[in-house]
Amino acid sequence: MSRSGRLGRAGAEIYYEVTGRGPAVVFAHGLGGNHLSWWQQVAHFAPRHTCVVFAHRGFAPSSAFPGKTAPDAYADDLVALIDELKLEKVALVAQSMGGWTCLECALHRPEKVRALVMASTSGAIDFNQLQSKEIEAWSRQAPDALADLQARGIHPAGGERMSREQPALAHLYGQISELSGAAFREEVRARIREMRDKPPALLAGLPMPVLFVTGDEDWVFPSAAGPALAALAPKGRAVRVAAAGHSVYFERAAQFNDIIGGIL
Numbered sequence: 001m002s003r004s005g006r007l008g009r010a011g012a013e014i015y016y017e018v019t020g021r022g023p024a025v026v027f028a029h030g031l032g033g034n035h036l037s038w039w040q041q042v043a044h045f046a047p048r049h050t051c052v053v054f055a056h057r058g059f060a061p062s063s064a065f066p067g068k069t070a071p072d073a074y075a076d077d078l079v080a081l082i083d084e085l086k087l088e089k090v091a092l093v094a095q096s097m098g099g100w101t102c103l104e105c106a107l108h109r110p111e112k113v114r115a116l117v118m119a120s121t122s123g124a125i126d127f128n129q130l131q132s133k134e135i136e137a138w139s140r141q142a143p144d145a146l147a148d149l150q151a152r153g154i155h156p157a158g159g160e161r162m163s164r165e166q167p168a169l170a171h172l173y174g175q176i177s178e179l180s181g182a183a184f185r186e187e188v189r190a191r192i193r194e195m196r197d198k199p200p201a202l203l204a205g206l207p208m209p210v211l212f213v214t215g216d217e218d219w220v221f222p223s224a225a226g227p228a229l230a231a232l233a234p235k236g237r238a239v240r241v242a243a244a245g246h247s248v249y250f251e252r253a254a255q256f257n258d259i260i261g262g263i264l
Contacts, residue, residue: 002018007081011065015055015061020049026092028097034176034179044253056070067183071192072191089111093119094117094119094121095121100124116209125229126200130229139222154170158245158246158251160245201232203233211237211259226238226239241259
């Protein structure tokens, strides 16, 4: 059973889809995606959960919105969607950019969130404030690694291994990414980076279980940040996935689904 709708917000409409029945799970996509990104999760979890996917404001098929300011409304949009659908406590699953959305919701409206999954993201928390030699080494290597991927026509959020081993999946990832304009996405990227200035100690205020999932071949987000951040949350846990890049949920869907299934 599936239905779709549009949530009216100030200056924007948020497209969403609801599939399945059971405890609610809301999935928040990354910069290279939209609601379609979660097709492998919805198919897996819908028999036991109410799965909600949506397109952040400005991402098709939600209405157009300036990328320079769109992220400032993402957390409020999510809370409004939860309220619109009259959902009880939800589990939030955030991929990359979606971490800004879901972390802010969990920090400011914890009564609405029963569990939080942060996949390849720290949201607005600045992982550079963590004391980690592995993260420092990653930060030195990442710019050249990303430039190399782009020079070879490989989507950085897809990664080299997915491009090589699962070319059809990598192609689909790229097609979904292009549904929203490149200029808009670059504006959003710049804004969320500006917003990534919060201290890691904020995680101590999260009362719900928090799971960080990272890919060991990720050049967009340091895999080592997952365990370091999880250690700061009272109910934090982390899983690092070998042979996976930035989009574990897309590249290694069966493994990702198994990892997060227990917390949902």
